Amino acid sequence: MYYLFLLPFVVLAIRTLISIYSSSLLDFSMYLSATNYFLSGHNPYLAITPQVYPPAFLYFMTLFAFIPIEYARVIYTSLSLVAFFLSLHLLLKRFSLKIQVLISFIVFQLFPVKFALAQGQINFFVLLGFVLIYRFMIQKKDLLASLTLAIITIAKLNPILLLFYFLVLKKYRLIIYCLVTLLFLNLAIDLSTSHNLLLSFFQGTFFRTTNPPLDYYNQSLPALLSRLNLSSISNSVGVFFLSISTISFIKNYSQTKKFFTLFLLTILLISPITWQHYLFWSIPAFFYLFLDSQKPPLIFIFLALLLININLKNPLPFGNVQLIYSHATIGLFLLYILVLKSKPKSS
Numbered sequence: 290m291y292y293l294f295l296l297p298f299v300v301l302a303i304r305t306l307i308s309i310y311s312s313s314l315l316d317f318s319m320y321l322s323a324t325n326y327f328l329s330g331h332n333p334y335l336a337i338t339p340q341v342y343p344p345a346f347l348y349f350m351t352l353f354a355f356i357p358i359e360y361a362r363v364i365y366t367s368l369s370l371v372a373f374f375l376s377l378h379l380l381l382k383r384f385s386l387k388i389q390v391l392i393s394f395i396v397f398q399l400f401p402v403k404f405a406l407a408q409g410q411i412n413f414f415v416l417l418g419f420v421l422i423y424r425f426m427i428q429k430k431d432l433l434a435s436l437t438l439a440i441i442t443i444a445k446l447n448p449i450l451l452l453f454y455f456l457v458l459k460k461y462r463l464i465i466y467c468l469v470t471l472l473f474l475n476l477a478i479d480l481s482t483s484h485n486l487l488l489s490f491f492q493g494t495f496f497r498t499t500n501p502p503l504d505y506y507n508q509s510l511p512a513l514l515s516r517l518n519l520s521s522i523s524n525s526v527g528v529f530f531l532s533i534s535t536i537s538f539i540k541n542y543s544q545t546k547k548f549f550t551l552f553l554l555t556i557l558l559i560s561p562i563t564w565q566h567y568l569f570w571s572i573p574a575f576f577y578l579f580l581d582s583q584k585p586p587l588i589f590i591f592l593a594l595l596l597i598n599i600n601l602k603n604p605l606p607f608g609n610v611q612l613i614y615s616h617a618t619i620g621l622f623l624l625y626i627l628v629l630k631s632k633p634k635s636s
Contacts, residue, residue: 416570
């Protein structure tokens, strides 16, 4: 019976893999384009397809720049898959291998997962970083947690908001280690060139965060507020959510898993840019609700899952109906409330 139930998901996974490995990996190609521009002596933040991540990200992409593009895509996609399934394994470690395999194949069919893989996004390594940070903190390996946060912040700037989580825990040394590592890695590459890479990065980041793209694929709360002509309050709303998460955690220090997942949802909600392929960072929150909370409200969990995983192939007809256009934002908000109000089984 188990294998009969697993079979259709295996077939879907094979079809997904064939599609992914034949994809041009648009975002990965853009990373490589900016990296090659840098290696040829130019400022990658001024390229036709500009670099959007911190300068130290070039360390990682340079490894692929010297490999023929067709092989680089295969290696990068394979590493992304390893990072993804390793993340799921660590999240589901207490379950049998059969259960892990079944859940992994089901999760593999979620739209943000397939979208991120087809685009060649870096987010699978970031998800693995989130999972490792949690495990390192449980094991009281603060140095490894801080170094991991620094590394994934090089890949995506959004995780830097986890410093608020560490601040609540009074992990001051962890915060210092993380910031020093970030500064060192970025300065090291900045000083190796005549271009002011850090300055260019901060200028580009300031522009993007103060003028968030309003494309359908940006499902952040600031993007929704901007679409509703309420961008003036987006910072206040972001501070509000961050404050709620922080205050709730202060009152319940022992509920580590609950509030770590809550902070991940906070990052997704309040970041100026939350592309749809970021949304599988919400997977730990769903696992927490299904597996670690008391009497989870299944209908609302599935509603949040549906809203987050919908993809409107032609969103233009809904452009004037912002709540439909921003369905994943609503799903994230619902998921945030569900986690916030949940009671862990261990409590």
